[in-house]
Every structure is written in C-alpha cells, then in structure tokens.
Amino acid sequence: MKAVTWRGVNEIGVEDVPEPRILNDHDIVLEVGLSATCGSDLHLVGGYIPAMRAGDVLGHEFMGTVAEVGRGVTKHRVGDRVVVVSFISCGKCWYCRQGLWSLCDNGNPNPGITEALWGQSIGGCFGYSHALGGWAGSHARYIRVPYADNGAFTIPEGVSDERALFASDAAPTGWTGAHQAEVQPGDVVAVWGAGGVGQMAARKAILMGAERVVVIDRFDNRLQQVRTHIGTETLDYEQTDVPAELREMSGGRGPDVCIEAVGMEAHSPGPQYLYDQVKQQMRLQTDRPTAVREAIWACRKGGTVFTLGVFAGLVDKFPLGAVMNKALTLRGAQQHGHRYIPEILDLMSRDEVRTEHLATHVMPIEDGPKGYRMFKEKEDGCVRAVFRPGG
Known part of the structure; x- marks a missing residue:
C-alpha cells in the first residue's frame, strides 16, 4: 500500500509499505478515511525529534472504518466508523487508571530513549519516531490500532468525517x-x-x-x-x-x-x-x-x-x-484524549464544536510531499493539509 514517509531531514516521500495485520487480540486494523498533518509533524520533518528512520510512516491524527478486529476486541465491529486518539495507552496501568493516558507505562515499547531524555518514559504515539514507540503512522490506506477498546471511539451519526477527524488530536x-x-x-x-x-x-x-x-x-x-x-x-x-x-x-x-x-x-x-x-x-x-x-x-x-x-x-x-x-x-502535558474525546464527539454532534474549517486542503495520499510543503510554508492559506488515502 502507498504511504507518506519520512525519508530524511526535510525530505518526505510516498512509497509502498506492507499492509498491517492483527498482532494482538486487542488490535483492530483500520481503513483510514482521513489523516491530517499536525504542527508537531514539522519537528519530525526538520530533524528536531530524535530516532526517526528512513521509511517511517508519518501521521497521528486520523479517522476511518474498522476493517478487521482482534478476538479480544469487544467495543468495535467491522464497518464501524471510528476516530482514534493519537496517543497509545493500555487502559490498565496506574497512569491510565488515574486518567493520565499519555503517560501510559505500556504504550511505548521503546522506553529507553525517553527515559534517557526525560527521566521516565511516556506513552507511545502513532507515526512519531522510535522515541515514542516506532508505531506506523496514519498517512496510509490501513493502520494497526493496538488497545482498540481504549483508543478508538465510535463517531456519532451526523458528524462528518472532516469534523470527526480533529477529535483525534487537535481538539483533545x-x-x-x-x-x-x-x-x-x-x-x-x-x-x-x-x-x-x-x-x-x-x-x-x-x-x-x-x-x-x-x-x-x-x-x-x-x-x-x-x-x-x-x-x-x-x-x-x-x-x-x-x-x-x-x-x-x-x-x-x-x-x-x-x-x-x-x-x-x-x-x-x-x-x-x-x-x-x-x-x-x-x-x-x-x-x-x-x-x-x-x-x-x-x-x-x-x-x-x-x-x-x-x-x-x-x-x-x-x-x-x-x-x-x-x-x-x-x-x-501531551494530550489525554481518552478522557476528552467522548465529550468532544458529543459536542460535535450538537454543533457546539466545529472543526471542519481546519481542513483547508484535502488531497490524495500521492500528494503527501506537496501537502507537507504547503502546510510548512503556509502556502495558499494552508491551515491543515489532509490526506484521503482512498483517493
């Protein structure tokens, strides 16, 4: 499948990467509907965040349709339309139980890097370097979502994809x-x-x-x-x-x-x-x-x-x-989206939170380098470049 990848400092590419599969009973595989650029991505592009590797798939703000579910998933079925929080949290550790979801002890399988940087490790984040877990990002046709019963939230009927997208990261x-x-x-x-x-x-x-x-x-x-x-x-x-x-x-x-x-x-x-x-x-x-x-x-x-x-x-x-x-x-803090997304989606369904205006430029995944250039340089009034992997 095609994906937008980090190729080096200030170098974005589009290349073929393997499709994800279920690795844990609590995973889902999501067919990505929309995936947004984020200002924090620019720190990756510029080489200011450590532990990026050529070929890493970018993207951490996304929504889509459930394509496959692990045997342990109880809240989601194939065909559900969901938005996924950008931070990966287990829901079981002490920090998750305190509502400090982005500080999860189990969301980052590479804790040594952030322990060296900050004294302790925080949770993982999609598409945000090997310092935060090395998880594949969302600028692709499909993405594996671990701990899906905790991190994926069903989008209410009547809330558009463009609005729900920003319940993933910007709003929370x-x-x-x-x-x-x-x-x-x-x-x-x-x-x-x-x-x-x-x-x-x-x-x-x-x-x-x-x-x-x-x-x-x-x-x-x-x-x-x-x-x-x-x-x-x-x-x-x-x-x-x-x-x-x-x-x-x-x-x-x-x-x-x-x-x-x-x-x-x-x-x-x-x-x-x-x-x-x-x-x-x-x-x-x-x-x-x-x-x-x-x-x-x-x-x-x-x-x-x-x-x-x-x-x-x-x-x-x-x-x-x-x-x-x-x-x-x-x-x-990094965002504790697991705490706030249900409230945000409810407010979105009542028109009390509107976010679709942020998606100023929507384009196919093949335009990934162009989208990041426009976003970084603020070309044509670009507030957020958004990719539609399905075309």
Missing part, C-alpha cells in the same frame, strides 16, 4: 490544555498559536466559562478563522506589544491563564528569534522557547502558564526567576 490536545490549566468562570485566557490546537484550546476555555479569550498569532487567515469559527478576540504579535495589550484587556493584571500552543519552533519578530534559531541549529539548545517566555512574562501574578506545544529537550534563557517570584503555576 486543546481540551487538555484548558482543562489542566484549570480555567475558571470569569477568567481572562490568552492562547499563543492560532493553529488547530490553539483554536481548540480557546474553544474549550469558552465552554469552561472564561470571560475573555484572546488568541495570538501572525497569520491573517488563521486569526480570521479564530474570529469567525471560535468567536474570540485576536492579536497579531507582529503588529502590537502583546504583553501590554493583554494587561490592557485584563484590568492591568495580565491573563489569569496563558496557554502556549506553539512548541519548539516558535517564531518571533525580535532579535531573540535569530539568537534562538542559531542556537537551535547549532544544537546548543533543542527548542526555541520564544512563546513560552512571552507567556510567562505576560501572565498575571499567581496565574497559570500551560505549555501545550511540543517540546523535546532543553531551552536557553528560561525565565525561571519570573516563574518563582510571580508565584506562577507552570504545567504541561
């Missing part, structure tokens, strides 16, 4: 940020990044009762999507002093909650961007923390900063003094 990641940042009714919330994850974090903050939500970005088309489809205010960080504007919007204090949804390749219009980029390219730091720094600087005293964008390792010039002296709560 945004939900994780807003929920774990403990947004309260009446809060002022600032979100850095107007991609799919940032938009969904803003939507969840609204549903949690935030009085004012502001999304920060520099791309006009993404900011327009936020205003049109999410219904929040926006700031263009290339046109304004963001911390000053946020203080003005929050009675002089700063936001109660700041959610960083950009990650390790953050952009900035100032000289610090060149500094961070040079250090990252020379591998003197692994990540560019521009947006995190600004979020910490902007957050009100005693507020919460949540790092929702993907980071891999080490950053320079981290404002730890501000975190300590301003009494900030600093948190972060």
Whole structure:
C-alpha cells in the first residue's frame, strides 16, 4: 500500500509499505478515511525529534472504518466508523487508571530513549519516531490500532468525517490544555498559536466559562478563522506589544491563564528569534522557547502558564526567576484524549464544536510531499493539509 514517509531531514516521500495485520487480540486494523498533518509533524520533518528512520510512516491524527478486529476486541465491529486518539495507552496501568493516558507505562515499547531524555518514559504515539514507540503512522490506506477498546471511539451519526477527524488530536490536545490549566468562570485566557490546537484550546476555555479569550498569532487567515469559527478576540504579535495589550484587556493584571500552543519552533519578530534559531541549529539548545517566555512574562501574578506545544529537550534563557517570584503555576502535558474525546464527539454532534474549517486542503495520499510543503510554508492559506488515502 502507498504511504507518506519520512525519508530524511526535510525530505518526505510516498512509497509502498506492507499492509498491517492483527498482532494482538486487542488490535483492530483500520481503513483510514482521513489523516491530517499536525504542527508537531514539522519537528519530525526538520530533524528536531530524535530516532526517526528512513521509511517511517508519518501521521497521528486520523479517522476511518474498522476493517478487521482482534478476538479480544469487544467495543468495535467491522464497518464501524471510528476516530482514534493519537496517543497509545493500555487502559490498565496506574497512569491510565488515574486518567493520565499519555503517560501510559505500556504504550511505548521503546522506553529507553525517553527515559534517557526525560527521566521516565511516556506513552507511545502513532507515526512519531522510535522515541515514542516506532508505531506506523496514519498517512496510509490501513493502520494497526493496538488497545482498540481504549483508543478508538465510535463517531456519532451526523458528524462528518472532516469534523470527526480533529477529535483525534487537535481538539483533545486543546481540551487538555484548558482543562489542566484549570480555567475558571470569569477568567481572562490568552492562547499563543492560532493553529488547530490553539483554536481548540480557546474553544474549550469558552465552554469552561472564561470571560475573555484572546488568541495570538501572525497569520491573517488563521486569526480570521479564530474570529469567525471560535468567536474570540485576536492579536497579531507582529503588529502590537502583546504583553501590554493583554494587561490592557485584563484590568492591568495580565491573563489569569496563558496557554502556549506553539512548541519548539516558535517564531518571533525580535532579535531573540535569530539568537534562538542559531542556537537551535547549532544544537546548543533543542527548542526555541520564544512563546513560552512571552507567556510567562505576560501572565498575571499567581496565574497559570500551560505549555501545550511540543517540546523535546532543553531551552536557553528560561525565565525561571519570573516563574518563582510571580508565584506562577507552570504545567504541561501531551494530550489525554481518552478522557476528552467522548465529550468532544458529543459536542460535535450538537454543533457546539466545529472543526471542519481546519481542513483547508484535502488531497490524495500521492500528494503527501506537496501537502507537507504547503502546510510548512503556509502556502495558499494552508491551515491543515489532509490526506484521503482512498483517493
């Protein structure tokens, strides 16, 4: 079968790979209907995430139709239309039982790499390097889904494929940020990044009762999507002093909650961007923390900063003094989608969460390299390139 693969740094290919098969009684094989690019994929493309191998199949945000079920699967049948959470979790270990699904002890069969990086291993993720398990990704006609009774969720009738697709990763990641940042009714919330994850974090903050939500970005088309489809205010960080504007919007204090949804390749219009980029390219730091720094600087005293964008390792010039002296709560997480997807699908079925606008460019799997180029370079207003493996 054809699949979109990582061939090397900044090199994407389409090649033939073996079709998956049932290896465990709790597996399903899914015929992929739609599979989306994600901003965190660009860290793989750029070579910033370790342990990629030529020929690895990319993709971790997807939905489709069940083609085959293992003997131990009880919740799904052949022909069911399901969306699959991007993180792979067993449902049995201590972390899964606590609802910390992305920290699963059994979802990553290669724990040594992340143990060396972070002190402990986290769960596995489809199509996201051998550091997170070496699982084949979803940019292919078929994909094997382990622990399917935990990670695959039936899509309600009336919810389109294009809408359900983003219940796999973008929406539950945004939900994780807003929920774990403990947004309260009446809060002022600032979100850095107007991609799919940032938009969904803003939507969840609204549903949690935030009085004012502001999304920060520099791309006009993404900011327009936020205003049109999410219904929040926006700031263009290339046109304004963001911390000053946020203080003005929050009675002089700063936001109660700041959610960083950009990650390790953050952009900035100032000289610090060149500094961070040079250090990252020379591998003197692994990540560019521009947006995190600004979020910490902007957050009100005693507020919460949540790092929702993907980071891999080490950053320079981290404002730890501000975190300590301003009494900030600093948190972060990969998504706990198993907890949030049932709620998201229900809201989608009632038109309270809409995501199909994110799929700006839908194309066949053979256009994989083109799709990633358009997504990375933001060509033609591309917010997400989405592949339809069936043609």
